[in-house]
Amino acid sequence: MGKKSEKIYVVGHKNPDTDSICSAIAYANLKKELTGEEYTARRAGQINEETHYVLKKFKVGAPSLLTNVKLQVKDIDIHKIEGVEPNVSIKEVWEKMKEQNVKTLPVLKDEELVGVISTGDIATSHMDVYDNCILSNAKTQYKNIVKTLDGKLICGNEHGYFTKGKVTIGASSPEMMEEFIEKDDLVILGNRYESQACAVDIDASCLVVCQTDEISKRLVKRAEEQSIVIISTPHDTFTAARLINQSIPVKHFMTKAPLTSFYMTDYVDDIKEVMTKKKFRDFPILDRHGRFKGLISRRRFLDVSKKRVILVDHNEKSQAVDGIEEAEIVEIIDHHRLGSIETMGPVFFRNQPVGCTATIVYQMYLESDVKITPTIAGLLCSAIISDTLLFRSPTCTQVDEKAAKRLAKIAGIDMEQMAGEMFRAGSSLAGKSAEEICFQDFKQFTVNDIVFGVGQINSMNKDELEEIREVVAPHLSEVLKKNNLQMVYFMLTDILDESTELLCVGNNAKEYIVDAFDLDGDTDKILLKGVVSRKKQLIPTLVGVLQQ
Numbered sequence: 001m002g003k004k005s006e007k008i009y010v011v012g013h014k015n016p017d018t019d020s021i022c023s024a025i026a027y028a029n030l031k032k033e034l035t036g037e038e039y040t041a042r043r044a045g046q047i048n049e050e051t052h053y054v055l056k057k058f059k060v061g062a063p064s065l066l067t068n069v070k071l072q073v074k075d076i077d078i079h080k081i082e083g084v085e086p087n088v089s090i091k092e093v094w095e096k097m098k099e100q101n102v103k104t105l106p107v108l109k110d111e112e113l114v115g116v117i118s119t120g121d122i123a124t125s126h127m128d129v130y131d132n133c134i135l136s137n138a139k140t141q142y143k144n145i146v147k148t149l150d151g152k153l154i155c156g157n158e159h160g161y162f163t164k165g166k167v168t169i170g171a172s173s174p175e176m177m178e179e180f181i182e183k184d185d186l187v188i189l190g191n192r193y194e195s196q197a198c199a200v201d202i203d204a205s206c207l208v209v210c211q212t213d214e215i216s217k218r219l220v221k222r223a224e225e226q227s228i229v230i231i232s233t234p235h236d237t238f239t240a241a242r243l244i245n246q247s248i249p250v251k252h253f254m255t256k257a258p259l260t261s262f263y264m265t266d267y268v269d270d271i272k273e274v275m276t277k278k279k280f281r282d283f284p285i286l287d288r289h290g291r292f293k294g295l296i297s298r299r300r301f302l303d304v305s306k307k308r309v310i311l312v313d314h315n316e317k318s319q320a321v322d323g324i325e326e327a328e329i330v331e332i333i334d335h336h337r338l339g340s341i342e343t344m345g346p347v348f349f350r351n352q353p354v355g356c357t358a359t360i361v362y363q364m365y366l367e368s369d370v371k372i373t374p375t376i377a378g379l380l381c382s383a384i385i386s387d388t389l390l391f392r393s394p395t396c397t398q399v400d401e402k403a404a405k406r407l408a409k410i411a412g413i414d415m416e417q418m419a420g421e422m423f424r425a426g427s428s429l430a431g432k433s434a435e436e437i438c439f440q441d442f443k444q445f446t447v448n449d450i451v452f453g454v455g456q457i458n459s460m461n462k463d464e465l466e467e468i469r470e471v472v473a474p475h476l477s478e479v480l481k482k483n484n485l486q487m488v489y490f491m492l493t494d495i496l497d498e499s500t501e502l503l504c505v506g507n508n509a510k511e512y513i514v515d516a517f518d519l520d521g522d523t524d525k526i527l528l529k530g531v532v533s534r535k536k537q538l539i540p541t542l543v544g545v546l547q548q
Helices: 018-035 049-057 090-100 119-127 142-148 174-180 193-202 217-225 237-247 268-276 298-302 357-368 374-388 398-411 415-427 434-438 462-482 509-517 534-547
Strands: 008-011 039-043 104-109 112-118 152-155 167-170 186-189 206-210 229-233 282-286 292-297 308-312 328-334 348-351 442-447 450-459 487-494 499-506 526-529
Touching: 008 018, 018 039, 018 049, 018 308, 018 357, 018 374, 049 374, 049 415, 090 104, 090 119, 090 142, 090 237, 104 292, 112 119, 112 282, 119 237, 142 152, 142 206, 142 229, 142 237, 152 217, 167 193, 167 237, 174 193, 186 193, 186 237, 193 206, 193 217, 206 237, 217 229, 268 298, 282 298, 292 298, 328 357, 357 374, 357 398, 374 398, 374 415, 398 415, 415 450, 415 462, 434 462, 442 534, 450 462, 450 534, 462 487, 462 499, 487 509, 487 534, 499 509, 509 526, 509 534
Parallel strands: 008 039, 008 308, 167 186, 186 206, 206 229, 308 328, 328 348, 450 487
Antiparallel strands: 104 112, 152 229, 282 292, 442 450, 487 499, 499 526
């Protein structure tokens, strides 16, 4: 399996409102109850003050932010593996590979990746090495030689390094040995004293004495005086000569920097092309500090499955979390018009003409016979109050009102009081910038080639709406430019008066509204009596004109 887990994200639209957040939390809970699988609520943007108030009221944590649903390296099952140090012997690395049944190991120095060693590199160390100076060129530590030869250090410093000279076999007579053995060489010998003494006379740097532990004390004393290392091994001369190259440190054969490695935050689609051009079996993964986290095999990378997502309260691509085209959409639960989302295969799509997604989620709890807790009831009821403006919106149906009343009873809340507190929190300007107010409840739409955005603030207080107007109006041209939109509309909705003052910015923005609602074109202030719903009143009327 290429996926770390079968986690499924339940997420609402960007610039989420109370319905988007509460429905995601409640629906994730329902799916978890029904399947026992890992469904997790997420948010695709910053939570507004109204929603903050609701979550705090019912003691529910805000869902974590999901900035996009493109697959990242951190979403894949990374093979956590212990690294080896650069001075560890080839033999030790090979044993570790067999023990862990792996074909690649990272080489780490102080947690930093300095190379990787593969079975191919180890094969090279056995098959392609004809250089009798390789042990010294690789600066092999004596303790590696002792370990590789199952030997014993008789004298000398095991932490020292063999750095000069070649590896030779001292199996001939002392006279012949003098012809080919030189100072600083490493000499593999039998248990003949004359040969051992000859090697000490020549001032070899290391003697490997085979098949004996009994080495003359006099010889050992001389060796100590000359700082010569003596190692005894139970192996015969042939075996010792065959094994000794396995004591070479891994750093000599490893693949060194620059390595083809990836970061936890890299997107899988971005690195697949790099990977297909490389012949490596495994790729190192690093965290943002450059520390090694594990390995991912080429097969796992290329077979990885997409992130799985359930969309609630939207089905427009422009409103969906970034990267939605690269995710697998498994369900959509919504109450808006059909938008531009495309899916690779058939999905469960529930779309009902009600005032709130939370009403649909409530129905699904009843249909599945899953008990609604007071907390879930409080969240769903608050979402209905918010989306229907406490049943004043034309989007509100009897189904919404009936659901809200039942939920309020389970949650133990007074809806009138709850609505007042929610709307006050939502329209509060305390500590907010013009940008934050504009995008508190903002949606983007596309009709033919026209891309426009509509923001909305609801309040029960006329003075508060006037204050919001003064802050928001000068900022709308900036919103237009920054988001590459052709038009921006902002609804200042008076809940008690059931009317909306509409601010318009952009090419022909005002003209379209005048035409759509048959208004007097000379007026500076656009007041839409009886219009409180973006979804059911403003958008359909505007879209009708734009499509002409």
